[in-house]
Amino acid sequence: MSDAPPLLQVRNLTKHFNVGSRFASGGRQVVQALDDVSFDVFAGETLGLVGESGCGKSTLGRCLLRLYDADGGRILFNGHDITAMTERALRPLRADMQMVFQDPYASLNPRRRIGDLLAEALIAHGQTDAAANRARLAELMGLVGLAPDHLDRFPHEFSGGQRQRIGIARALALNPKLIVADEPVSALDVSIQAQVVNLLADLQERLALTYVFIAHDLSVVRHIADRVAVMYLGTIVEIGATDDVLHEPAHPYTAALISAVPEPDPLAQTARTILQGEPPSPANPPSGCRFHTRCPIAQPRCAGERPNLSADAAGRTVACHFPLTAGGRLP
Amino acid sequence: MNGETLLEVDDLRVSFRTGQGVLPIVEGVSFVVKAGEILSVVGESGSGKSLTALAIMRLITDPNAVITGSVRFRGQDLLGLPEPAMRSLRGGAIAMIFQDPMTALTPAYTVGAQIVEQIMAHRNAGRMAARTRAIDLLGAMGIASPRDIAGRYPHQLSGGMRQRVMIAMALSCDPALLIADEPTTALDVTVQAQILELILRLRGEFGSSVLLITHDMGVVAKVADRVVVMYAGAIAEAGATRALFARPAHPYTIGLLGAIPRLRGPRLVRLPAIPGAPPAPHDRPSGCGFAPRCAAATGICAAHPPLITHDGHAVACFHARAA
Amino acid sequence: MILVMVRRLGEMVFVLVSISVLVFLIFFATPGADPAARLAGRGATPATLAAVRHSFGLDKPLPVQYVLMMKHLFVTQDLTSFVNPGEKVVPAVLQAVPVTLSLVFGAAIIWVIAALVVGVLAAWARDTVLDRLLMLFSLIGVSMPVFWLAEVANLITQARYHDTWLFSWVPALGYVPLSVSVVGWFKSLVIPWTVLAVTYIGLYGRVLRSNLVEAMNEDYIRTARAKGLSERQIILRHALRMSLITLVSMFGLDFGLLAGGGALLIEVVSGLPGVGELTYQALQNLDLPFIMAAVLYGAVFIVVANTVVDMLYAVIDPRAR
Numbered sequence: 006m007s008d009a010p011p012l013l014q015v016r017n018l019t020k021h022f023n024v025g026s027r028f029a030s031g032g033r034q035v036v037q038a039l040d041d042v043s044f045d046v047f048a049g050e051t052l053g054l055v056g057e058s059g060c061g062k063s064t065l066g067r068c069l070l071r072l073y074d075a076d077g078g079r080i081l082f083n084g085h086d087i088t089a090m091t092e093r094a095l096r097p098l099r100a101d102m103q104m105v106f107q108d109p110y111a112s113l114n115p116r117r118r119i120g121d122l123l124a125e126a127l128i129a130h131g132q133t134d135a136a137a138n139r140a141r142l143a144e145l146m147g148l149v150g151l152a153p154d155h156l157d158r159f160p161h162e163f164s165g166g167q168r169q170r171i172g173i174a175r176a177l178a179l180n181p182k183l184i185v186a187d188e189p190v191s192a193l194d195v196s197i198q199a200q201v202v203n204l205l206a207d208l209q210e211r212l213a214l215t216y217v218f219i220a221h222d223l224s225v226v227r228h229i230a231d232r233v234a235v236m237y238l239g240t241i242v243e244i245g246a247t248d249d250v251l252h253e254p255a256h257p258y259t260a261a262l263i264s265a266v267p268e269p270d271p272l273a274q275t276a277r278t279i280l281q282g283e284p285p286s287p288a289n290p291p292s293g294c295r296f297h298t299r300c301p302i303a304q305p306r307c308a309g310e311r312p313n314l315s316a317d318a319a320g321r322t323v324a325c326h327f328p329l330t331a332g333g334r335l336p
Numbered sequence: 337m338n339g340e341t342l343l344e345v346d347d348l349r350v351s352f353r354t355g356q357g358v359l360p361i362v363e364g365v366s367f368v369v370k371a372g373e374i375l376s377v378v379g380e381s382g383s384g385k386s387l388t389a390l391a392i393m394r395l396i397t398d399p400n401a402v403i404t405g406s407v408r409f410r411g412q413d414l415l416g417l418p419e420p421a422m423r424s425l426r427g428g429a430i431a432m433i434f435q436d437p438m439t440a441l442t443p444a445y446t447v448g449a450q451i452v453e454q455i456m457a458h459r460n461a462g463r464m465a466a467r468t469r470a471i472d473l474l475g476a477m478g479i480a481s482p483r484d485i486a487g488r489y490p491h492q493l494s495g496g497m498r499q500r501v502m503i504a505m506a507l508s509c510d511p512a513l514l515i516a517d518e519p520t521t522a523l524d525v526t527v528q529a530q531i532l533e534l535i536l537r538l539r540g541e542f543g544s545s546v547l548l549i550t551h552d553m554g555v556v557a558k559v560a561d562r563v564v565v566m567y568a569g570a571i572a573e574a575g576a577t578r579a580l581f582a583r584p585a586h587p588y589t590i591g592l593l594g595a596i597p598r599l600r601g602p603r604l605v606r607l608p609a610i611p612g613a614p615p616a617p618h619d620r621p622s623g624c625g626f627a628p629r630c631a632a633a634t635g636i637c638a639a640h641p642p643l644i645t646h647d648g649h650a651v652a653c654f655h656a657r658a659a
Numbered sequence: 660m661i662l663v664m665v666r667r668l669g670e671m672v673f674v675l676v677s678i679s680v681l682v683f684l685i686f687f688a689t690p691g692a693d694p695a696a697r698l699a700g701r702g703a704t705p706a707t708l709a710a711v712r713h714s715f716g717l718d719k720p721l722p723v724q725y726v727l728m729m730k731h732l733f734v735t736q737d738l739t740s741f742v743n744p745g746e747k748v749v750p751a752v753l754q755a756v757p758v759t760l761s762l763v764f765g766a767a768i769i770w771v772i773a774a775l776v777v778g779v780l781a782a783w784a785r786d787t788v789l790d791r792l793l794m795l796f797s798l799i800g801v802s803m804p805v806f807w808l809a810e811v812a813n814l815i816t817q818a819r820y821h822d823t824w825l826f827s828w829v830p831a832l833g834y835v836p837l838s839v840s841v842v843g844w845f846k847s848l849v850i851p852w853t854v855l856a857v858t859y860i861g862l863y864g865r866v867l868r869s870n871l872v873e874a875m876n877e878d879y880i881r882t883a884r885a886k887g888l889s890e891r892q893i894i895l896r897h898a899l900r901m902s903l904i905t906l907v908s909m910f911g912l913d914f915g916l917l918a919g920g921g922a923l924l925i926e927v928v929s930g931l932p933g934v935g936e937l938t939y940q941a942l943q944n945l946d947l948p949f950i951m952a953a954v955l956y957g958a959v960f961i962v963v964a965n966t967v968v969d970m971l972y973a974v975i976d977p978r979a980r
Contacts (some may be wrong), residue, residue, distance in 0.1 A: 052413040057524035093429035164613045165381075194551065196629075199609035206606065221525065228607060265529035267554030269596050271578045278528045279533055283494045294593035316469065395884055399786075427887030434885075439878035443978055444900045454886040455898075487979040505886070 011045035012215050018078035020040040034288040038064040040239040051216040053230030059321040060236040062219045066185045070102050100179035107188040109172030120156030126178045145174040166197035185217045227251050235259045238295040243323045255323040258296045342545050343369040348405035350391050361617050363569040374546040376560035382614050384569040389515050389549050416517035428458045431506035437498035441490040447501045448486025458509045473504040496527035517549045565589050568625025575649035585656040588626045671962045678958050683725050688946045694741040742946040752952050758834050759933035763918045765852040770859035778867025800861025807926040809854045832930035851929040870902035904976045908968050917965025919957030
C-alpha cells in the first residue's frame with residue numbers, strides 16, 4: 006500500500022466469551038473467539054475477512070467498531086487507541102466507523118418510515134436541522150440507487166436487495182471513513198448480490214471509503230477485496246493481496262478452502278482436496294497450530310509449536326511451519 | 337443411467353387461496369427424473385422450486401393449497417393416491433432431506449432412534465435388526481464411530497454430522513428417489529464439499545435417483561446430470577448440465593451465470609448484474625415472468641412463452657439464443 | 660451433580676430464612692396483633708400483660724424471639740399456639756399434610772390425563788368444530804372461580820340432588836383418612852378433586868393445544884412426515900414429546916403451589932382440614948406460630964417442587980442436560 010499510516014491498526018487482539026452455565030454438564034466454558042489477531046487496514050482499500058462459521062470473523066468485525074470490548078490487545082483507528090476509550094470520548098469517532106449487517110431488516114423498526122429511521126442517525130449526532138436532514142436523506146437515497154419517495158415507505162415494502170441498500174444508506178449517513186460489512190450479500194439471491202457488490206464498489210470509489218468486508222463466500226471476496234485475511238479458529242492463518250492468496254495460497258487451510266468451493270462450471274472439476282471433519286470447538290482448540298488436526302501435510306512439529314503469522318522468504322504473510330510453495334497445491 | 341423414467345411431473349401447479357383470491361406459486365412445471373440420474377432444479381428464492389419438491393412428496397399441509405397436474409412415480413399418480421398408500425411411499429421408495437439439519441431432527445430422541453423409527457415404519461424388522469442397520473448406514477455415511485453417534489442427541493452433533501444422519505435416515509429403506517432440498521445451504525464450504533462427495537458416492541452405491549433442489553449453480557455444476565432452471569414459478573430452461581452451462585439459451589440463465597462471481601479466471605471490474613428483482617408472486621407479469629428484467633424483451637413477451645425442446649434442451653423464450 | 664444439590668439446598672435455606680424473617684417482621688408490625696393482649700384476655704391489667712409477656716418470652720428483643728421461635732419450631736418441635744395455649748403447632752401441621760396431599764395428588768392425576776386428552780384431540784382436529792368446542796369449554800373451565808364451583812358442587816351434591824340416585828353416595832363434607840377407609844377416603848375426595856381439576860384442565864388443555872399446533876409447524880415434524888409416519892405417530896411421538904417440556908414446568912409450579920397451601924379456598928369450602936384450611940384459621944386468629952409453620956411448609960414445598968421440575972427437565976429435554 007502507501008507510506009501513509011494505516012487507517013486501522015489491530016495488534017494482538019483477543020476476545021473471550023463465557024458460554025454455558027455452572028449447571029450444564031460441561032460446566033462454564035471459555036470460548037476463545039479471537040486469539041492474538043494483528044493486521045492493518047489502509048485508507049481506501051478493502052480488506053476481505055474470510056473463514057468458516059465459528060472462525061471469529063464476525064466477532065472481529067464487532068470488536069473493530071467497539072460493539073464488543075476486546076479482552077486484550079489494541080485497536081488504533083486513525084492513530085487513536087479506541088480499545089480503552091470511554092464511550093463519551095469514542096462518540097465523535099463512531100460517526101467515522103459504521104457497520105452494514107447481513108440482515109438489515111432485523112434492525113429496521115417495522116412501524117417506522119425509512120426516512121425517520123435514517124434521520125435517527127443524523128439527529129443522534131447533533132444534526133437536527135430538519136430541512137438539511139431531508140436534503141441529506143434524499144441525497145443518500147440517490148447514492149444507493151433508491152428514489153427519494155422511498156423515504157416515506159415502511160421496511161416491509163422493500164425487497165431484500167432494497168433493504169440492504171437502505172442498510173448501506175444508514176451506514177453512509179454520517180460520512181464514515183470505515184465501513185465494516187458483515188456478510189452483506191450472503192442473504193441475497195445471486196442476481197441481486199451482484200447489484201449490491203457493484204454498488205459497494207461504486208460507493209468506495211466515489212466516497213473514498215475503506216471497507217472491511219466479512220464473508221464466507223470466497224468468490225465474492227475475490228471480487229471486491231484488495232487484500233484478504235483468512236481466519237481459522239480465532240486466528241489469522243494467512244493475509245495478503247487477493248490474487249496471491251486466492252491463486253497461490255501459502256497456507257494449507259486456504260488451499261483446502263479454495264478447492265472446496267464448487268465453481269459454476271461442470272468442466273472445471275479438478276482433483277480436489279476435501280478436508281476431513283469439521284473445525285474443532287473454539288472452546289477447546291487444538292494445541293500448536295490450530296489447523297494441524299485437519300491439515301493434510303501436518304508434521305509432528307505442528308502439534309507442539311504454534312506458528313506465528315509472519316512474512317516468509319517469498320514475501321507471503323502466513324502462519325504455517327510448512328507453507329505451500331508456488332502453485333498453492335496440496336498433495 | 338438406463339433412461340428408464342422414474343418420476344414424471346406434468347404441468348404441476350401449486351396455488352394458495354388467500355383473501356385476495358388464488359395466488360399461483362408454481363405455474364405449470366413439467367420434467368422427468370430417470371433412474372439413477374441426478375436432476376437439479378435450480379432457482380432463486382420465490383421461484384417455486386422448494387414448493388415443487390414438497391408437492392411431489394405431498395408434504396404441503398396448508399389447507400388452502402390447491403395442487404393440480406400430475407406426478408407419476410413408476411407410472412402411479414401420486415396426487416390421487418390415498419393417504420395410507422402415499423405414506424408407505426414416503427420414506428420408503430421416495431425419501432427427502434431438508435436444508436437445515438439443525439431443526440430437521442426431533443431434539444428429544446437420539447439420532448439412532450430416529451433412524452430406527454423410520455426403518456420400523458416401513459420394514460418388518462425387529463428393533464435390534466433396525467438398530468444394526470441404522471449403525472451400518474451411519475458407517476456408510478463416512479461416520480467414524482457410528483455406534484457412538486447413534487446414541488447421541490441432535491444438539492450434540494455438528495451441522496455436517498446431522499446432515500449425514502439425515503441422509504442415512506433417508507437412505508434407510510433403499511429409496512428409488514431421494515429428494516434433497518438445499519441439502520448443503522446451511523453448511524460451511526468444506527463440509528458442503530464432503531456432503532456433495534457423499535451424495536455422488538451414494539448414488540453409485542445405492543443406485544438412487546436424486547432430485548436436488550438448490551439455488552447454487554456451483555453445486556449444480558458439481559453433481560447434476562441434468563438441470564431445470566426455474567424462474568417466477570415456471571421453467572425457464574432445462575437440459576444436460578454441461579450443455580446448459582456451455583450454451584445457456586434463456587436470457588435469465590445467461591444473466592444468472594454471468595452474475596456469479598468466479599474464483600478462477602479473469603477478475604471483472606463490475607459484475608454483470610441482472611437489473612431489478614424477481615417479482616413477488618402477487619405481481620408476476622402475465623406473460624414471460626422474466627420480461628420486466630430482460631434486455632431482449634419485446635411486445636411478444638406479454639404472452640406466455642412455450643417450453644420448446646430441441647435436442648434434449650428445453651427453453652421457454654421467444655428470443656432464446658440460438659444454440 | 661452433588662455440587663448442584665448442595666447449591667439447591669443452600670438456596671432453599673436462604674429462601675426459608677428470608678421468608679420466615681419477613682413473616683415475623685410483618686406480624687409484629689401489624690396493628691392489633693400483639694399476642695400478649697390476646698392471651699391475657701379482655702381488660703387485663705398492665706401487670707397481667709407484663710406477666711404474660713414474660714412467660715411467653717414476648718418481652719425479649721425481636722431477634723432473640725425469632726431465634727427462640729425457630730428453635731421451638733424446628734429443634735424441639737414444641738412450639739405452641741399463641742391463641743389456644745397448649746395446642747402444639749408441629750403435630751397439627753403434620754396431621755393436615757396428608758389431607759392436602761390427597762386432595763392435590765388426586766386432582767393432579769385427573770387434570771393431567773384430561774388435559775392431555777383435550778389438548779391432543781383439539782390439536783389433532785385443529786380448526787374444526789371439535790377443536791373450537793373443546794377450546795370453548797376449556798375457557799369456561801378456566802374462568803370459573805374454584806370456590807364458587809365448589810359451592811355449586813356442594814349445593815348440588817349435598818343439598819338439592821343429594822337424594823337422587825346420582826348423588827346419594829356422596830358423603831357429608833369432611834375428610835376420611837386413607838387408613839380408616841379407602842372407599843370412604845375416595846368418596847370424600849371425588850367431588851373436591853373434580854372441582855379443583857376443572858380450572859387446570861382448561862388451562863393445560865389450551866396451553867397444550869397451542870404448543871402442539873406450534874410444534875406441528877416445526878421442521879422436525881415435516882421430517883417425520885417425510886419418513887412416512889402416521890399422523891398419530893407424528894403427534895404422539897414427536898409433537899407431544901416436545902410440547903410436554905413446557906407443560907412439565909407449569910405442572911411443577913402449580914403442584915407445588917397447591918400442595919404448599921394454595922388449595923386454601925377449596926379446602927375451606929369443602930370442609931377438608933388440610934394445610935390451606937389451617938392457614939386460613941391461623942390468619943383469622945392472627946396466630947403467629949401457625950402462620951409461620953404454614954408459610955414455611957408451603958415454601959419448602961414450592962422450592963422442592965421447583966427442584967424436581969428442574970431434574971425432570973433434564974430427563975425429558977436432552978438439550979438441558
